[in-house]
Amino acid sequence: MKVITKSKDEGLLLAELENAISELFEKYKQDAHALTLMGDLDKSRVYNGIANQLDHLLKGGA
Numbered sequence: 001m002k003v004i005t006k007s008k009d010e011g012l013l014l015a016e017l018e019n020a021i022s023e024l025f026e027k028y029k030q031d032a033h034a035l036t037l038m039g040d041l042d043k044s045r046v047y048n049g050i051a052n053q054l055d056h057l058l059k060g061g062a
Contacts, residue, residue: 021058022058031047
């Protein structure tokens with residue numbers, strides 16, 4: 001049985017990755033809202049879809 005351990009560097013990289021994904025999620029969510037207000041519903045749906053996928057990743061989905 002192989003034991004998997006995380007090094008300190010890996011933990012920092014994962015935290016940075018999570019932070020970057022979180023920032024992208026917020027950006028796409030805000031942009032989707034702005035596009036809806038401008039009446040560009042097709043683009044808004046695409047941006048919402050991307051935001052939902054990023055949110056799914058943040059919650060541990062693959």
